[in-house]
Amino acid sequence: MNRALASITCVLWLSGCPRTPVADVTNTDATSERADVVRAEGGVDGSNVDSGVPVDVEEWPCRMLPAEVPNEPRFRVDGGGCGSGCSMMSELEPSSIYEEGDLLEFTVGVSVLRARIGQRNLTSLGQFYEVGDSLLPPFSPSNHASVTYGVRADGGPYALAVAAYDRARSEYLSQLHEVDRTTGRSCVRYGERFMYGRGTLNGIREPARLSNGYAWMAYADNTSLADIRYLRDGESVPRDLTNCRCVVEFAGGDDVAWWRTENQETGATALWAFTERDGATRVRFAPALPNIVTRISIDPTNGHRLSLNLAQRGSLCPQRMDIALATLEELDAGQPPRRITDDDASQTISAVRGRWIVYTDYSADTLTPNGCPNDPHARIDIVRHDLDT
Numbered sequence: 001m002n003r004a005l006a007s008i009t010c011v012l013w014l015s016g017c018p019r020t021p022v023a024d025v026t027n028t029d030a031t032s033e034r035a036d037v038v039r040a041e042g043g044v045d046g047s048n049v050d051s052g053v054p055v056d057v058e059e060w061p062c063r064m065l066p067a068e069v070p071n072e073p074r075f076r077v078d079g080g081g082c083g084s085g086c087s088m089m090s091e092l093e094p095s096s097i098y099e100e101g102d103l104l105e106f107t108v109g110v111s112v113l114r115a116r117i118g119q120r121n122l123t124s125l126g127q128f129y130e131v132g133d134s135l136l137p138p139f140s141p142s143n144h145a146s147v148t149y150g151v152r153a154d155g156g157p158y159a160l161a162v163a164a165y166d167r168a169r170s171e172y173l174s175q176l177h178e179v180d181r182t183t184g185r186s187c188v189r190y191g192e193r194f195m196y197g198r199g200t201l202n203g204i205r206e207p208a209r210l211s212n213g214y215a216w217m218a219y220a221d222n223t224s225l226a227d228i229r230y231l232r233d234g235e236s237v238p239r240d241l242t243n244c245r246c247v248v249e250f251a252g253g254d255d256v257a258w259w260r261t262e263n264q265e266t267g268a269t270a271l272w273a274f275t276e277r278d279g280a281t282r283v284r285f286a287p288a289l290p291n292i293v294t295r296i297s298i299d300p301t302n303g304h305r306l307s308l309n310l311a312q313r314g315s316l317c318p319q320r321m322d323i324a325l326a327t328l329e330e331l332d333a334g335q336p337p338r339r340i341t342d343d344d345a346s347q348t349i350s351a352v353r354g355r356w357i358v359y360t361d362y363s364a365d366t367l368t369p370n371g372c373p374n375d376p377h378a379r380i381d382i383v384r385h386d387l388d389t
Contacts, residue, residue, distance in 0.1 A: 055175060055191030057236070062187040065179060066126030066134055071113055087120050089113075096206070098152045099300070105158075110146040112160070132162050135177055135186055139166040148174075151207045151214075152181075159189065159214060161204045170196040174203030176214065176231075189214070190231055190238065208252025210303075212276050215241070215257040217250045224248070228259055230274065241274050241281050249296050253303025256328060260296055267313040269293050273328060284331040293337075294318055299352045304328040307350040307357055308337060317372040323347045323359045325387070340385060345369040347383075355388045 090113070094106035102117040110132055112125040125131045132145035145164035152158030158181060163174045175191030194203055205226070207216040213232040218240075225245045231238040241257070249260040255276040262269050269292040271285040287293055290312045299305040305327045311318035324337035331337075340357060341347040346369060350359035360380055362369045367378035 053193045057188040060188040062185055063135055065184040065186055066130045068123040071122040071124040089115050096150045107147055107150050112147055135162050136164045143167055149206055151209050159207055161207055176204055206250050210252055210276055211255040215252045251296055251298045253298050256303045258296055297351050301354055307352040321346050321348055323350045357385045359383055
């Protein structure tokens with residue numbers, strides 16, 4: 001289960017944008033020099049990202065995560081639920097969610113929670129703030145360290161991104177901790193310091209575990225735009241995969257990191273990918289305006305495949321959204337994403353896994369089937385589509 005599917009279950013009301021069929025566009029397969037284009041399209045000067053001062057990991061001893069404790073699920077006070085055949089585990093949207101077998105692990109606020117599929121019982125790693133404070137003790141009694149994101153790889157170690165504010169030094173501290181899943185021993189893998197006012201509390205966001213390293217969205221100032229960094233196993237200095245401050249979405253799996261860029265001035269978008277096998281970063285799909293690509297979600301069983309939205313740029317929200325499917329190999333061969341939907345209603349948030357793709361659908365909405373996400377909607381369905389049949 002990935003973050004897109006988590007969004008379906010937790011923020012379903014955000015899923016709708018107007019949509020009618022859009023003409024397919026061919027992909028643009030550019031070399032690494034294409035970064036100059038993104039730099040220009042990003043509307044920035046192309047200067048180096050001010051990412052702060054790298055943290056000396058040797059000064060941070062390894063620590064043990066708190067023991068699991070029972071945690072009562074939080075439910076809506078109005079008695080609402082998620083429907084028949086499901087169990088609500090939290091009324092709050094997780095910042096990350098991962099599945100391994102029948103085990104779910106997700107982060108809500110500053111807490112890390114675990115649950116077994118089909119069971120209502122939850123456990124958490126310590127109490128409120130306890131995980132963050134155990135890894136980065138508060139620099140003063142009024143400050144706390146927070147877990148901002150988590151990432152795991154099947155059968156391997158997992159990582160927690162932790163952030164804190166050092167009031168005495170007027171700086172933020174953002175670190176990536178790698179955790180031994182058997183013992184709970186956590187060691188700093190990478191970290192940076194940001195001066196107050198120059199960086200954000202969540203400097204390292206949405207880390208993804210690739211086959212041979214970690215990739216993440218790097219925020220260097222107080223904006224909603226980011227760049228992508230990659231830290232290979234055995235190395236201590238990350239590689240900047242972009243230098244544009246124009247990344248708005250990111251996902252990674254296997255040996256591939258995917259991200260979407262957006263020109264804040266023109267609205268033009270592009271889908272990029274970095275592969276560990278050749279170390280190359282290039283555009284894989286770049287629709288010409290008014291067409292755009294948005295809402296990417298990779299298959300957790302195959303990092304080379306992802307679902308996405310094809311749409312047209314609108315003044316308030318994307319218009320005429322359809323669900324599509326693409327693979328790295330197909331895009332590299334010049335094939336556009338394959339449409340899964342093509343009708344006059346909105347289909348938006350999607351998640352793909354193996355032969356199944358799940359998405360939100362406004363087809364049965366008699367009120368605003370092509371409305372924006374904040375419009376009132378009479379009905380929103382979750383559709384499961386069999387890719388084989």
